[in-house]
Amino acid sequence: MMEAINKFLLCETPQAWIESALQHPEMLLIDHANCEKKAANTALNLIHRYVNDFELLNKMSRLAREELRHFEQVIAIMEQRGIAYTQETASRYAAELRKPVRTFEPAKLIDTLIVGAVIEARSCERFAKLAPHLDEQLQKFYLSLLKSEARHFEDYLGLAKKAAGDDDISTQILLFLERDKTLVTAEDSAFRFHSGVVLN
Ligand SMILES: [Fe+2]
Numbered sequence: 001m002m003e004a005i006n007k008f009l010l011c012e013t014p015q016a017w018i019e020s021a022l023q024h025p026e027m028l029l030i031d032h033a034n035c036e037k038k039a040a041n042t043a044l045n046l047i048h049r050y051v052n053d054f055e056l057l058n059k060m061s062r063l064a065r066e067e068l069r070h071f072e073q074v075i076a077i078m079e080q081r082g083i084a085y086t087q088e089t090a091s092r093y094a095a096e097l098r099k100p101v102r103t104f105e106p107a108k109l110i111d112t113l114i115v116g117a118v119i120e121a122r123s124c125e126r127f128a129k130l131a132p133h134l135d136e137q138l139q140k141f142y143l144s145l146l147k148s149e150a151r152h153f154e155d156y157l158g159l160a161k162k163a164a165g166d167d168d169i170s171t172q173i174l175l176f177l178e179r180d181k182t183l184v185t186a187e188d189s190a191f192r193f194h195s196g197v198v199l200n
């Protein structure tokens with residue numbers, strides 16, 4: 001399962017990000033909660049915009065439910081630990097990753113689905129890499145997320161290929177993977193779940 005993810009991504013999460021995550025345990029959970037919420041929202045937006053594909057509707061509906069379930073699990077842990085859910089700025093990652101999404105159809109749909117695949121793959125890779133460093137409860141929780149996030153990656157990639165029909169999208173996939181690599185390895189200003197390397 002992790003093999004496909006690691007083969008897809010162009011680089012591993014830098015060790016320095018793991019260290020930042022361990023220094024910011026509250027922000028890790030707050031931003032993780034935000035990521036689950038946004039992942040559900042992205043899937044719901046696709047359901048509203050593309051009603052003519054039953055496979056897409058089905059997969060995105062299930063995905064949205066699973067992300068909201070993950071959201072409930074994160075906020076339950078936050079509540080148990082007495083972590084206040086404060087409003088925090090988003091990391092630059094998703095906005096920067098989405099910048100080259102084309103504005104005309106079906107390219108817009110294809111690119112949005114590719115971005116979904118990249119985000120799911122990176123999230124999955126981070127959960128796996130971070131898990132061994134966390135306390136027992138979080139370790140168990142993060143490892144339990146791997147399976148669904150890996151399937152979300154496969155679903156997004158499969159839907160992107162389907163939307164492209166006979167067109168080869170490997171160059172377009174590479175474009176977004178290169179952006180992901182740049183964003184996660186570059187220096188970043190604040191620690192977030194998808195941030196780059198934070199120096200402080
Ligand atoms: Fe999730």
Ligand SMILES: [Fe+2]
Pocket residue numbers: 039067120148149152
């Ligand atoms: Fe996901």
